[in-house]
Amino acid sequence: LVIALTVTPVLAYYLLSGKKSITQESFISRKLKSIHGRNLNYLISHPWISVGGVAVLMLGAVILLPRLDRTFLPEFNEGTLTVEVFMPIDSALTASSEVGARIERSLITIPGVESVARRTGRAEGDEHAEGVHYSEFDVSIDTETESLSRTGIESAVRTKMDEFDQVFYNIGQPISHRIDHMLTGVRADAAVILYGPDLAELQYGVHLIRQSLIDVEGVVDLRAETSPEAPEIKIALYHDALSRYGISPAEATRNLDILLAGEKVGFVQEGNRFFDIILKLDGDRRSIDALNSIILKHLPSGQPVTVDMIADVYETRGPYEIKRTNGSRRMGVQFNIDGRASTDVMAEVRSIVEAKTDELNGMRFEISGRLKEGEDANKKVLMLAMISVLLIGLSLYFSYRSLLITLQILINIPIAFIGAILGLWITNTPMSIATMVGLIALTGIASRNGILMISHMNHIIESEGRAFSMETVMHGALERLIPVLMTASTAALALLPILITGSEAPGKEILFPVAVVITGGLISSTAIDLGLTPVLYYHIQKRFRKL
Known part of the structure; x- marks a missing residue:
């Protein structure tokens, strides 16, 4: 903005002075204006077609929105899997180490696995307070020559781990694993946490819930936290x-x-x-x-x-360990989600747990995980987005001194959301904190097209002395056609490298959803705005101009 207001005019003065102005338009420009002019003439004469079409598209986006998957953060592609293995609590270090060595030899045979590193128990001063029954494996994936995708390798790891008896396991990734533990206290995508004063009842409750969730589609790596007795x-x-x-x-x-x-x-x-x-x-x-x-x-x-x-x-x-949260004893059932939308899985899990309330003997439960954290974060971001839209509306009102023009420009925001939601659905990208950030950025970008067009129409009527008419509105809309297309296309082209590399490229997991939202929103807001804004401007000004 600072460069555009200061440097650009100076450069234009020195670089463009004495240059012969180009009055002849290119063939593409003339063709676009010819096609757009015919369409615009028809739409202005039949306003309910454009208004009704936009209403149908908005309704479709509203229907499509709940069908999108939801998560807190996009899934990272870290190139390494973290496999946690839990043996019986009274296992000796030698037994854990022996089983760990067998698991190592089994995992290294999976195509695409480059190396397997293991840690059993914990070292002195280690932050992970785990016993010798616990082992953690870092499975490095050969990202350049892998014969299986990451999800395929995860499935192969689960198949190998199922061959070992009396072993519970959890599969994640190093960074995602730490984020889950930091957010929810469990190293998994989601967990059902029970709170109560009696350890025996808590153990009964987590066993009951685990048995109820075994057959839920999409639930994998299901493990119940227990408090077995130790000598x-x-x-x-x-x-x-x-x-x-x-x-x-x-x-x-x-x-x-x-x-x-x-x-x-x-x-x-x-x-x-x-x-x-x-x-x-x-x-x-x-x-x-x-x-x-x-x-x-x-x-x-x-x-x-x-x-x-x-x-x-x-x-x-006595109990090997007792976990507490805010002074209350707790136990949980944790699991990962794979092969099904996390929103559908969590909705089914909640309904199952609520149906078991009478059998939990007064114990209260809490469902935690990435999805819950994502919902909480999205509420905060949504509040910030509403503040952003309010500030945009106030700035537009103080600039144009017209509530009708302000509302007409702000309508570009839900129009942009049509393309954003459609883009997420086409690319199978879940709603996350990254997409919410993209939607906030889109509110300002989407308002720009309406500002460019309406400001120019006001200029040619108020400054150039043209009479308000359908021809004047069409003239202003056609003059703004190329600038609007250029600003939208340059912004979309800047995001093209991120879209081409895809969501699984390491380092692009958060950028890709943002790029999808902004690009989809630019396409819908530009395409619809070029036809809708002149129609609304003409008919609104025609009716209220004298008021």
Whole structure:
């Protein structure tokens, strides 16, 4: 805008001064104006044809809109699959590693798979707090010579994983995997989360929901979060014995914590690295006999007070982990969506879960995932879009001082949405936050064509002294035909490289939906605006011009 207002006039003055103006139009320009002139003459004489045609197209777009799939972000093509594998919770590291090695050998045989890397358990300081029953595989895809598409390779991976018994798995991609975990707390496209105070009821609930969702078309990688029991050793203090030996429960608990878990007493520096010094008992103290022999205190008589004298140490089983959200215990059933529109899958999942409400014994549920996050984000973007349209309308009104002209220009926005929605449907592109951004950008672009045409018609009537008539309106519309086509075509051609590369090109996943929306909107707004704006302008001005 700054360049157009400052640099362009200066360059035009110096570069175009003394140049002979070109008055003869090209053959293409004359032909386009001839065809458009005949069509425009007919449309102005029969206004209900153009108005009715646009109304039918808008109705078709409204009907088509709910049929579009919805998601939060477009699916990324990262060139790598992330396969999470969950073995039984009490699996040893050696068993997990052995099964992981077998899975590696199986996955590497899939055509198009370049390499497979595995991590079992977690390293020291790892942010992923998973046990040794958990393994994560990074499956690199050869994007240049792959014999299968990415979705085909995903299907092949699922086929291979189904060959392993007692193994649950989840397939995603590295970035998408982290985004899902950050947004919803689960590493999957969607999840049904149950909240309740009782772990047994939560386990029953997630099992019930998992069984109900097994046969839902489009649901894959279905896994229920559980809280299986793991062996543990409990130390139950005898309060009478503690009083007899002059030990408080807090003192006994703290001493046991220090002796078993250790306590930081200092640090050692080696170069730029610091290492904590932890003081604790040596050797393995996880057996009952070893715990019973720990000396907590010496009496004045010199008699040692051991753990077995003040506590009952015994083996039991308890929950391996308890997950909470805002203080409430929770468990969930997570799954991915493949082969079906996510909106249809989530609608069926919601209806199934709602039908099971009576069997959930008062537990509340929440359906989370990309789709829910996308709906929340779209509401915010929609509010911003309404503010944008309002600001455009106010600026147009203060410029033209006419509510009718303002509304006539703003009607180009829903007209542009016709092409945008049709473009999404043709390219099978889901509605996402990227398409919403494209629609917001389209509101300003679509208004431009109407501004160009109506401003020129006002100019030739008010500044050039032409009388208002059908011929004057047609003259102004034909003079603006080439500029309108040029501005729209240059904008569309600028987006052509993104459209050609497609939505699966790495790095273009978010740009492609934006390009589809803007290009489709430009086509519909330009094609319809050239016929509708002169018709509306003529008949509205003819009726209200004297008012």
